[in-house]
Amino acid sequence: MSGSAGQAPPPALEARGLTVLRGGVQVLDLPELVLEAGTVLALIGPNGSGKTTLLKTLAGLQPRASGSIRFHGRPLDTRSGLAAYRKRVTMVFQAPLLFDGTVRMNLEAGLRLHGLPVPEREARVLAMARRFGITHLLDRQARKLSGGEAQRTSLARAFALEPEILFLDEPFSALDPPTREALLDDLALALGQGQARTTAVLATHDQDEALRLADTLAVLHQGRVVQTGRGIDVVNRPADAFVAGFVGMETLLAGRVTASAGGLFRLAVGGREVESVGVPAPGQEVLVGVRPENVTLSLHAAAHSSARNSFPGTVTRIVPRGPCFKVELDCGFAMAAFVTPRSLEELDLVPGRQVVASFKATATHLISAR
């Protein structure tokens, strides 16, 4: 051991002052990013936010314009250092990128490049084929696989290398929902738990996928990390309007604080008053977010309710959203609520219908105060 007793080991990966240019334009600007060993970090953000670029840069596959990357405390700056690093980490791309040959040949490809002896190679191929449920496909030609089978092969090929860091670039985005579900479960299992947890970075635009697989989230927007934290914290306490929108906090109320006392405050929005949790000063302009799943719709205002906020409004649009429907409302400000198909029918919700939208003060989240 090189470190003295009591000193924490350096993180698996540490990037500082990282910038990447494409065609002279800066596409990535990352003051700091830390990946602790034995954790899974999800990079979430919309298309074009720089997730893939960041992943490729961290995986040592793309040159950086400036900045440093340290792997277990050792900087990656020489050509040979980078080549050695690439033997210890690996990446799974959005497309499976299989070689023309059998599934077995594909699973063996990396192991062969690493110069592993044949018996070890065969043992790992079998173990990985079993883990990803592709044992029966081992002698099938890779180009004849379905999308899901191909992506399983690609994941198994990467896991077979037992990488010290695994980089995953939206490996599920091209798959249909049932295939994706099954593969997500298998990947969650393969990533392991506790001591056996694989150190990994996953890029995805799907927050559910990120929450399911990752320990921490980093939200990317236009080449910058706008928020980092535990998954549940990012989703429930988005740092700004962009993150709020991205994690599904669809109702954003911007207004001026009229009163603030005892951890609760009142906010004037579009001629209405909203009660919310937080301690901004009166007179401040603030942004408050509400998730559509926390908004209740009824036909009449309830006489007695613990929901501090109740606003009459008009249904403007109804959009299917997964197993539910998202009902968009105009309450003097835009609101959104999730309802089940049964509620939709019982309340006879159609555009133009008058309803009352309610939510508790504790269901609101103070996003920013200026």
Place this chain on the structure above:
Amino acid sequence: MGLIWEGIKQALELLWTLDPEVLGITLFSLKVSILATLASLALGGGAGVALALSSFPGKRLLISLINTGMGLPPVVVGLFVLILLWRGGPLGFLGLLYTPSAIILAQTIIATPIIAGISLAAIQQLPPDLRLQILSLGASRRQMLRLLVREARLPLMAAVMAGFGGVISEVGASIMVGGNIKGSTRVLTTATVMEAGKGNFDTAIALSLILLALMFTVNTVLTHIQQRDRPR
């Protein structure tokens, strides 16, 4: 029609009796064109792969030049090599004019851009991330190149076939720099031209058929290599 039948009959007869002169010309054509194709594969294949994987200002222009070179008229190449190797020319001191080496040189110049152009396209049509995927599986640069070439082996073999087909069938350059000297630089195409010029259509047809049979045989072998381990 009678002429063609005569030609076929004579071709079979020449083949059946293993006419030493025809056999000599055939083997010589094969040797010259195979050597030229191999040289072009080394030069053009290497250049095509390198060009596909690099980026520099002027790359587009270079690709345009190579693509133009794919249609280089053999007569023009022949003329260029002739001037180059002419006694008073820049390479005249080598004394290569009217030797098999001169034909190989000219044919290499013809086939190199063909093989380079197709190799370039062959590597470029691979998914752009494949190179990164291979590197990320722990490949060295050399291993990465080998795997890329393996992935592109179908179009790369097509490049070899196109290159070989281009040189075994050309006549302009061979006649200009080889001189169609009997027993020394006579190839199937130049012999065909000569026989046809002399009015010996039957022999000319026989030589053409042998040329076609030769191309078919070589391409069958190459196709077999190309399609090996590819279950339809």
